[in-house]
Amino acid sequence: MKAFLPALLLVLMAATASGGGFVLTTEASDVPDDDGGRIGLVWTVSPDLPVPDSIVVERMAPGGEWEHVGSVAPIDGRYTDSELENGTVYSYRLVPWLQGVPGEPGPVVSASPAVKWLHSGRIGMLVITVVLCTIILLYIEAGKRGKDLFVRRIAGLNAVEDAVGRATEMGRPVMYIPGIMDMDDIQTIASMVILGRVARKAAEYGSSLLVPTCRSVVMSVSQEVVKEAYLQTGRPDAFRREDITYLTDDQFGYAAGVDGMMVRQRPAAIFLLGTFYAESLILAETGKSVGAIQIAGTAMVSQIPFFIAACDYTLIGEELYAASAYLSREPRLLGSLKGQDAAKLVIMILIVLGVLGATAGHWWEPAGRVAEFLRFLTHVE
Amino acid sequence: MRLFLPLVITFICGIVMILHFFIPHRPISTIGDGLTDWYMIVASAAIFLGAANLVQVHVHRINTKARNWKYSPVVLIGFIAMMATGLLWGVEETLPFDYMFQTMIVPMGATMFSLLAFFVASAAFRAFRASNWRATLLLASAFIVMLGRVPIGGMIWKQIPIISEWMMQVPNMAGQRAVMIGAALGVVATSLRMIFGIERSYLGGAD
Numbered sequence: 001m002k003a004f005l006p007a008l009l010l011v012l013m014a015a016t017a018s019g020g021g022f023v024l025t026t027e028a029s030d031v032p033d034d035d036g037g038r039i040g041l042v043w044t045v046s047p048d049l050p051v052p053d054s055i056v057v058e059r060m061a062p063g064g065e066w067e068h069v070g071s072v073a074p075i076d077g078r079y080t081d082s083e084l085e086n087g088t089v090y091s092y093r094l095v096p097w098l099q100g101v102p103g104e105p106g107p108v109v110s111a112s113p114a115v116k117w118l119h120s121g122r123i124g125m126l127v128i129t130v131v132l133c134t135i136i137l138l139y140i141e142a143g144k145r146g147k148d149l150f151v152r153r154i155a156g157l158n159a160v161e162d163a164v165g166r167a168t169e170m171g172r173p174v175m176y177i178p179g180i181m182d183m184d185d186i187q188t189i190a191s192m193v194i195l196g197r198v199a200r201k202a203a204e205y206g207s208s209l210l211v212p213t214c215r216s217v218v219m220s221v222s223q224e225v226v227k228e229a230y231l232q233t234g235r236p237d238a239f240r241r242e243d244i245t246y247l248t249d250d251q252f253g254y255a256a257g258v259d260g261m262m263v264r265q266r267p268a269a270i271f272l273l274g275t276f277y278a279e280s281l282i283l284a285e286t287g288k289s290v291g292a293i294q295i296a297g298t299a300m301v302s303q304i305p306f307f308i309a310a311c312d313y314t315l316i317g318e319e320l321y322a323a324s325a326y327l328s329r330e331p332r333l334l335g336s337l338k339g340q341d342a343a344k345l346v347i348m349i350l351i352v353l354g355v356l357g358a359t360a361g362h363w364w365e366p367a368g369r370v371a372e373f374l375r376f377l378t379h380v381e
Numbered sequence: 382m383r384l385f386l387p388l389v390i391t392f393i394c395g396i397v398m399i400l401h402f403f404i405p406h407r408p409i410s411t412i413g414d415g416l417t418d419w420y421m422i423v424a425s426a427a428i429f430l431g432a433a434n435l436v437q438v439h440v441h442r443i444n445t446k447a448r449n450w451k452y453s454p455v456v457l458i459g460f461i462a463m464m465a466t467g468l469l470w471g472v473e474e475t476l477p478f479d480y481m482f483q484t485m486i487v488p489m490g491a492t493m494f495s496l497l498a499f500f501v502a503s504a505a506f507r508a509f510r511a512s513n514w515r516a517t518l519l520l521a522s523a524f525i526v527m528l529g530r531v532p533i534g535g536m537i538w539k540q541i542p543i544i545s546e547w548m549m550q551v552p553n554m555a556g557q558r559a560v561m562i563g564a565a566l567g568v569v570a571t572s573l574r575m576i577f578g579i580e581r582s583y584l585g586g587a588d
Contacts, residue, residue, distance in 0.1 A: 035410040117406050126403050129569070136570050140579060184420055186568050193571075193580060216431030217424050245438050246431035250486070252493035264449050278497060285500040299564035301557045309508040310500075317560040321567030324580060332579050340570040347562055 022049045022096040023106030036086040036115030041079045052096035060091040084113045121381025136339030143335020156313030157326045163293045167268035168205040175267035179274020180214040191274035193324040199229035211244040214254040219246040255279035259286040272296040276303045284310035388578040395576035
């Protein structure tokens with residue numbers, strides 16, 4: 001304790017210091033919300049003195065001598081020292097170097113790295129996540145217990161069977177485009193879930209299914225999903241691995257490749273489900289030109305209008321994630337959809353409360369505090 | 382076991398990644414970062430899988446003289462030419478790989494992108510047909526927004542750019558945010574379904 005108090009005092013006193021050389025002020029502090037072992041340095045420089053070639057960051061070694069830990073460009077103004085021991089006080093100084101000659105060192109500052117158990121900027125988000133997850137899990141449990149759950153009709157999903165059936169009747173293939181992002185994108189994952197259901201329908205009806213992909217991992221996952229669907233339907237012989245192909249990672253190269261496939265193979269049904277960017281309308285318009293029935297779905301707000309204009313059915317935002325539950329009608333999955341709706345109601349109430357609180361807060365302080373609390377809850381760093 | 386093991390892996394990885402977002406402390410941070418790195422490694426290695434699939438599919442098409450097989454040699458020649466020049470001379474500027482990239486791939490990509498203008502025109506023509514009151518409302522809104530974005534709009538009436546901006550910032554933004562909030566909840570629900578093994582159709586398992 002005797003050693004700790006002076007050390008703490010040193011840290012508090014020396015966290016910010018100023019000098020008269022090129023480096024005017026230096027500030028050292030623990031990097032917040034990390035797993036410890038890091039100290040951040042920020043500094044200001046004199047506008048009157050010549051700009052040095054570099055600034056060398058020096059740290060005081062246990063023996064009291066200064067050791068070089070890194071060098072940065074003078075204009076950077078910040079440096080992070082890492083792999084330090086938590087709880088130990090470290091002292092730093094900055095030395096400007098000009099034409100191989102060290103200048104006057106900046107002020108000595110000290111700080112101690114610390115470890116955080118919880119990210120302080122994400123506590124509100126944690127509370128909201130727990131509340132939302134609890135609501136959804138409660139509804140899933142209700143679904144499991146057999147509670148009758150009403151889910152509104154989604155036209156685009158009702159049309160899935162009709163689209164595959166139409167392709168079968170016309171003797172033309174079904175094309176499934178899972179977006180242009182990789183498997184770490186949640187929309188691509190949701191798309192893979194729907195692909196499984198579409199592949200089952202295609203296998204049941206005996207229709208061929210083309211899946212051109214933009215990413216190797218997506219191709220590999222698509223092959224497995226479709227293969228499993230064909231196995232489950234009892235048609236493993238109908239599965240054609242070569243119909244699920246990788247084209248290119250290039251956005252417009254992929255669009256050109258898929259457009260070429262559409263024009264040559266003339267699919268009767270096209271599914272565009274996943275993450276899309278500027279290629280969305282290029283694909284959807286080409287699909288329309290070949291006379292295919294098109295079902296699109298994405299959570300990319302900027303692409304939804306293009307799909308609405310060019311496709312027969314569009315799954316807007318959350319409907320993409322609801323597709324699997326809606327198509328399966330499995331009670332637990334439907335429960336999660338109802339939970340989603342209930343969570344939406346909670347968010348709507350919070351928004352209304354926040355708006356009223358922020359407005360009334362101008363005249364009535366407690367209302368302003370409610371708005372501030374809600375702002376804290378929804379603030380994420 | 383065929384279903385159990387993937388479900389356990391999904392559960393553990395899902396929970397760790399959620400905790401990783403909120404807890405910066407070790408070992409959660411280390412495991413979370415490790416999982417992210419693993420994904421990058423797997424995704425990078427899978428590029429070879431994609432290249433192998435591309436070659437395999439097109440060689441098969443040529444061998445079997447499948448429909449439209451004549452396009453396949455073009456793909457293979459392009460693929461081999463780019464790969465060979467990159468491997469032999471490197472990918473720096475002024476070298477053959479960069480030359481082919483800049484003079485062939487970039488213009489072709491730009492061509493595809495420029496087609497978008499024509500597709501937007503044809504889609505807008507269909508979408509803005511005033512067939513009912515909602516389509517008429519859409520047409521009127523689009524007309525005001527487009528007019529407000531060009532100088533002539535302000536010359537006709539100086540309020541047009543202000544109305545256009547209000548339409549973009551208030552009703553349009555409100556609609557976009559509603560979609561985004563709904564989609565975010567969809568992400569939460571989908572993630573929970575997968576983490577807790579309720580959604581397993583992606584594994585080919587029973588519902």
